[in-house]
Amino acid sequence: MDTIVLLYSQEIQHKIIAALMFGLRTHDEEERNLEIFLLRQAVLQNNDTALDEMLCQEIYKKVINCRGGWGIAGTPLHAAVSTGHLSCLQVLLAHGALVDSVDVKAQTPLFAAVRGKYLDCVLALLGAGANPNGNPCNNCSPVLTAAREGDVEILKELLQHGAEVNSRSKVLVWTSSARVSSGPLYLAAVYGHMECFKLLLLYGADPDYNCTDAKLLRSIKQPKTVLEMCFRRGCGVEYIQLLIDFGANVYLPTLIIEKSTKQNEAVELLLRERANPKALTLHCRLAVRQHLKKIDKIHRIEELEMPTRLLNFLQHKPAPSTAL
Structure with missing residues (x-):
């Protein structure tokens, strides 16, 4: 309890009251400002021990998924991932924090972790079942x-x-x-x-x-x-070459030829591709990949039971060189 008291001060009280001006929060979130703020402070200070102690109390458990903070109001889980505090993220998840909770802009904790480039937090959230697509309202x-x-x-x-x-x-x-x-x-x-x-x-x-x-x-x-x-x-x-290799329709683009050497090389590549049909083997690769994409198995090509040479071909990998 002493740890909780240290997190709170007279100056902070005024900030909590001012935070009400931001709106877009539920009645409970406005009623429980102090508890929400204290949870967020423990997270922002990366104090996972204090956070764990607090969440063992019912008063804090009730607000674990409530939004607060300056600017874009988010949950304690948002605060943890936006600062890369993995240990606090793990404590929150262990106490039942909603992995796909949203802030006032419909951004999920996973979105915040990706934006902050915190790979370990991304892995923890995905492992806890976070929607990899975020929230559709964002x-x-x-x-x-x-x-x-x-x-x-x-x-x-x-x-x-x-x-x-x-x-x-x-x-x-x-x-x-x-x-x-x-x-x-x-x-x-x-x-x-x-x-x-x-x-x-x-x-x-x-x-x-x-x-x-x-x-x-x-x-x-x-x-x-x-x-x-x-x-x-x-x-x-x-x-340009990658797009062609992966089946882009070379007849769709309207060509705008500029004086740049790099641009001219790209245009020449496209014109050559328009003049020469793809090999049958390349059509076969595209057909197999399109089918795997259709049945949502494109990410599991390596699990197919076929020779390594064919697996490499399907994944656009160069064939391994054979020793003479």
Whole structure:
């Protein structure tokens, strides 16, 4: 109990009262301001011992999932992951904290952990059953955030736990006269995160993003494929080659030829691809991968009972060299 008293002061009382101005909280959250604040303070100070002692008391158990704090009001679990305090996160989960609780912007603790790049917290939340897609009411998603930030390890964990690889932002991006729904693949390309870009394609990202969604096509008169956006953004040839290898429709983009050498190389690559049909083996690979994506098994290719050479081929890995 002494630990709890130390966390509280006269100055803090005024801050707690002022916090009521932020609204968007439930009646219980406003009634239990002090208890909520004390829980958050224990978390923010990374005092897992005090936090555990407090949550053994009924008065604090009642507010374990209540929101508080300055700015974007969130639960104690949000406070733990936003600061990377794994031990406090584990204590909260052990005492029954809701793993998919939301703050006032519909952001889940997992979303906050991804945004903060705390891999250990991401793993703990996913292990506790957190929804890898976050909350549908949030404008963004964990996958979109990881792709934009170039955090390939976190992105891989999300995808392995079933996150939607073609996650859509609710915010439309305006480019020239076109509206574009920015997805993970688009963001990875724009921000130059090659490893994330390739990982997304390996997990079934649509290389013709923006041009295969009927609902989006009804609202966008001239949709832009990822391939065309790569040309417009001056992405390297390696991005174009990957999209082609993963089945992008090379006849969809409107070519804009610029004086950049890199851009000209990319255009030449696309023109060669348009003039030469794919080999039958490549069509077979695309067909197998598309089927695995359809039955939600694309992330389990390595478990298929087939020779290693074929597994490598399906995963776009180079064939192992044979010793002479």
